[in-house]
Amino acid sequence: MAGVVETRDLTKTFTVRAKAGRVRRERREVVAVAGIDLRISSGEMVGYIGPNGAGKSTTIKMMTGVLTPSAGTVRVLGLDPITSRVELVRRIGVVFGQRTQLWWDLPLRDSFDLLRAVYRIDPQRYHANLAAFVDLLDLGPMLDTPVRQLSLGQRMRGELTAALLHDPALVFLDEPTIGLDVVSKHAVRRFLAEMNRDHGTTVVLTTHDLADIEQLCERMVIIDHGRIVHDGPLEEFRIRHGTQRTVVVDLEVEGPPLQVPNTTVVRVDGARQWLSFDRTVTTAAAVVAAVVALRPIRDVAIEEPAVEELVRELYERGGGA
Amino acid sequence: MVGERIRAGLADYRTLAAAKLRSDWQYRAGFVAMFASTVLVTAMDFAGIAVVFTKTPELGGWTFRDVAFLYGVAGVSFGLADFLVGSVEQISPRVRTGVFDMLLIRPVNALVNLTASEFTFRRVGKVAQALVVLVVATAVADIEWTLGRILMLPLTIVSGTVIACATWVITASIAFFTVETQEIANTFTYGGDLATSYPLHIFESWLRVLVTYIVPLVFVSYLPALYILDLETPLALPSWLRFASPLAAVAMVVVARAVWRAGLRHYRSTGS
Ligand SMILES: Nc1ncnc2c1ncn2[C@@H]1O[C@H](COP(=O)(O)OP(=O)(O)OP(=O)(O)O)[C@@H](O)[C@H]1O
Ligand SMILES: [Mg+2]
Numbered sequence: 001m002a003g004v005v006e007t008r009d010l011t012k013t014f015t016v017r018a019k020a021g022r023v024r025r026e027r028r029e030v031v032a033v034a035g036i037d038l039r040i041s042s043g044e045m046v047g048y049i050g051p052n053g054a055g056k057s058t059t060i061k062m063m064t065g066v067l068t069p070s071a072g073t074v075r076v077l078g079l080d081p082i083t084s085r086v087e088l089v090r091r092i093g094v095v096f097g098q099r100t101q102l103w104w105d106l107p108l109r110d111s112f113d114l115l116r117a118v119y120r121i122d123p124q125r126y127h128a129n130l131a132a133f134v135d136l137l138d139l140g141p142m143l144d145t146p147v148r149q150l151s152l153g154q155r156m157r158g159e160l161t162a163a164l165l166h167d168p169a170l171v172f173l174d175e176p177t178i179g180l181d182v183v184s185k186h187a188v189r190r191f192l193a194e195m196n197r198d199h200g201t202t203v204v205l206t207t208h209d210l211a212d213i214e215q216l217c218e219r220m221v222i223i224d225h226g227r228i229v230h231d232g233p234l235e236e237f238r239i240r241h242g243t244q245r246t247v248v249v250d251l252e253v254e255g256p257p258l259q260v261p262n263t264t265v266v267r268v269d270g271a272r273q274w275l276s277f278d279r280t281v282t283t284a285a286a287v288v289a290a291v292v293a294l295r296p297i298r299d300v301a302i303e304e305p306a307v308e309e310l311v312r313e314l315y316e317r318g319g320g321a
Numbered sequence: 322m323v324g325e326r327i328r329a330g331l332a333d334y335r336t337l338a339a340a341k342l343r344s345d346w347q348y349r350a351g352f353v354a355m356f357a358s359t360v361l362v363t364a365m366d367f368a369g370i371a372v373v374f375t376k377t378p379e380l381g382g383w384t385f386r387d388v389a390f391l392y393g394v395a396g397v398s399f400g401l402a403d404f405l406v407g408s409v410e411q412i413s414p415r416v417r418t419g420v421f422d423m424l425l426i427r428p429v430n431a432l433v434n435l436t437a438s439e440f441t442f443r444r445v446g447k448v449a450q451a452l453v454v455l456v457v458a459t460a461v462a463d464i465e466w467t468l469g470r471i472l473m474l475p476l477t478i479v480s481g482t483v484i485a486c487a488t489w490v491i492t493a494s495i496a497f498f499t500v501e502t503q504e505i506a507n508t509f510t511y512g513g514d515l516a517t518s519y520p521l522h523i524f525e526s527w528l529r530v531l532v533t534y535i536v537p538l539v540f541v542s543y544l545p546a547l548y549i550l551d552l553e554t555p556l557a558l559p560s561w562l563r564f565a566s567p568l569a570a571v572a573m574v575v576v577a578r579a580v581w582r583a584g585l586r587h588y589r590s591t592g593s
Contacts, residue, residue: 014589053592061590066425068586082586090428098593101423105344117336118429146347 004170004202005040005063009072011226012058032058034226035072042169045196045203047213047234050223051315056206057096059223060172063204064094077170090119093163097175100155101162102147108158109143112165119166126165133161136191153184160191170202171195177212189215210308224315234307241310247275247287250299260290271298326430333429337437345442359446387550389458394474394542396451398481404448406432406486408439409493416496419591431585432490462550470549473564477549480566481541487573488537490581497584540569 012033017025033055040046050056061067063076065085074081079088095101102111116126134140137157142150150158156176163171173192177185193216195201207213213220213234220237222230230237247263250272257265258273262282267274277287284302291297345352383391412435415421424434464470547554548563 057592061422064426066422067588067590085425086428086430089426094426096422099420099423101426103340103344105347106340110340110343114336114340118333118427 003039004042005038005074005076005204007036007038007059007063007072007074010036010038010059010062010069010074011071012055012062012067013070031226033062036223036226036228038221038228038231040202040204042202043196043200044219045192045217046205047217047220048204048206048223049208049210049213049220049311054223055226056223057174058226060094060174060204060206064092064172065089090166091169093166093168093171095159095163095171095173095176097156097159097173097178100147100159102155102158104148105146107144107146108139108150111147111158111162115162115165121166125167129165129167130161133164133191136194137161137187153180156180156184157187157191160188164195164201167199168201171204173203173205175206175208177207177209185209185212192216210306210311214307222311222314229314238304238307238310241314242305242307243279244276244305245279245284246303246305247277247284247291248301248303249273249275249288249291249297252296252298255295258291258294260287260294263287274303330430330433334433334437337429337434338440341438341440342442356443356446359443363446363450383552384462386458386462387546387552389454390462390464390550391542391546393451393455393458394477394481394546395538397448397455397478398541399485400444400448400451401478401482402485402489404444405482406436406489407444408441409436409489411435411439412493413496416588417591419593421588422590425588432581464549465551473545473549477542477545477566480545480570483570484537484541484566484573487570487577490577491573494577494580494584497587537573540566 010033011031014030014032016028016030018028036055036059048056048059058067062069062074063081065081065088068082076088077091081088102108103114106114112126112130115121116123121129134143137160139157139161142154142158147155147158160176163173176192177188180188189212192203192205196203196216203216205212205217218233220230220232220234221228222237246266249258252271254271257268258275260275263275263277265273266276275287275291277284288300291300409432412421415424415435421435424431424438427434459474544558544563545566546552554560554563
């Protein structure tokens with residue numbers, strides 16, 4: 001089966017005019033997306049992440065018919081997003097977390113009703129969907145409130161509903177959890193997970209909160225400087241990049257940093273010491289055994305680096321994977 | 322197929338314009354005040370024209386009644402166009418801030434979406450005023466009504482409205498080709514060289530002047546008025562041109578469509 005999203009060598013270059021001197025303006029090319037090959041299958045939940053300015057939003061805009069690619073091809077649901085924009089956006093849902101797609105001065109309910117008209121949603125289907133979303137996202141109390149009076153978290157639930165009311169096969173979410181508290185984030189994640197499970201909705205999600213990815217996406221695509229630097233299951237990323245482990249030992253008495261082969265003491269706090277090692281070089285068991293042979297210990301723990309830490313390291317290395 | 326698209330576009334326009342009207346109505350006081358001021362200004366305008374009607378000297382073969390007719394035809398066409406798509410001028414802030422993105426993620430023709438979302442009801446005032454002028458001018462002008470002239474009047478209004486709409490769209494499309502909208506406005510006002518500042522090969526200055534000033538003004542009312550008022554066609558012009566407004570309308574739509582589409586392809590959103 002063809003992928004719901006397929007890109008080949010997808011590229012976007014912006015020409016910017018920078019001031020150079022008092023009157024002169026210089027043209028400069030900014031390569032926002034530098035040749036991306038991506039294939040997303042139906043029913044996948046893909047986390048599309050990368051540092052600020054990596055090209056995530058630009059990619060999504062090319063997939064949703066907002067921006068025309070400078071080079072390469074993109075097909076979404078088998079359609080060219082530029083020439084078949086109207087046809088395509090009828091079948092997908094889009095949330096740009098930084099913008100609203102709701103009618104600011106009208107009650108939330110009116111926005112949904114307008115979308116029903118614009119997407120030509122079958123009335124029965126519409127009422128069933130709306131009832132389900134109101135229930136799932138706890139929208140009931142705010143349906144009659146003008147959108148401008150909703151809090152950010154409340155509004156974001158409205159945005160998600162607006163993007164999914166017409167049963168899209170595929171949704172693009174650009175930072176849907178930005179600025180939300182833990183309760184709202186949880187509501188958004190649970191909602192997306194249910195849509196994916198119950199309706200097979202394909203989800204492409206960008207975020208700076210890696211917990212979103214850990215809780216929702218089996219597949220993580222990382223881009224940096226417009227290029228893909230990782231594409232695979234989250235677990236694989238952890239295994240490939242997370243080879244550093246840390247043994248934390250509580251010694252009976254304080255002492256100088258322990259001298260254990262293949263480890264480095266990265267931190268000392270009273271009688272507690274952190275020994276870092278590479279999983280591919282030695283094992284936690286060997287390290288603990290070596291420590292015990294040197295000094296009496298009271299307690300021991302083994303720490304894995306958080307995904308967030310690994311991703312940060314990758315970003316800082318400039319994506320050189 | 323095309324008919325269906327037009328029907329869908331009109332339905333969307335109605336839905337979205339009604340929503341905008343309801344939104345504006347949320348600020349009732351402001352809405353009423355704005356509307357009242359429009360009505361007042363319009364009434365004063367009309368009073369000025371009424372004064373002119375009291376004297377009827379001649380001007381280059383045109384009586385003031387003829388001029389009033391000319392004014393009425395142009396006014397109704399431009400007024401209708403302004404009412405329907407005049408809000409396309411709101412494109413500049415949307416393009417500059419990237420909010421235009423949100424119009425593109427809807428399954429609605431982008432132009433319909435923009436104009437309907439910015440629909441401003443009070444623009445109806447201009448149409449009403451021009452309509453009054455046209456009715457009065459038609460009544461008092463000494464027109465010898467033949468079947469051809471009777472048919473020509475509505476045809477002229479429709480063509481004129483289409484020409485004016487196309488002109489608005491062409492002018493608004495320029496926003497896509499430049500990020501600094503303020504800059505382009507100045508370019509127009511101070512006559513800077515558009516062609517060298519912006520990649521508008523399709524929009525050479527002479528073409529712009531032709532398309533945005535000459536074609537609309539001449540075809541919207543001057544030429545058809547020559548026929549309806551039975552005036553002498555200036556020697557330089559072939560007399561069939563008096564009936565060419567519908568053709569000009571079609572041509573303008575073709576140009577506007579091309580420019581708008583090129584603009585959409587050129588749209589670059591914003592980085593955040
Ligand atoms: N409209 C534009 N004009 C000029 N440059 C742009 C434009 N949009 C994006 N860029 C540039 O392209 C690059 C990628 O931007 P993009 O918005 O896609 O990044 P992002 O990955 O979404 O970042 P963030 O996490 O900060 O949202 C940046 O260098 C940005 O400055
Ligand atoms: Mg972004």
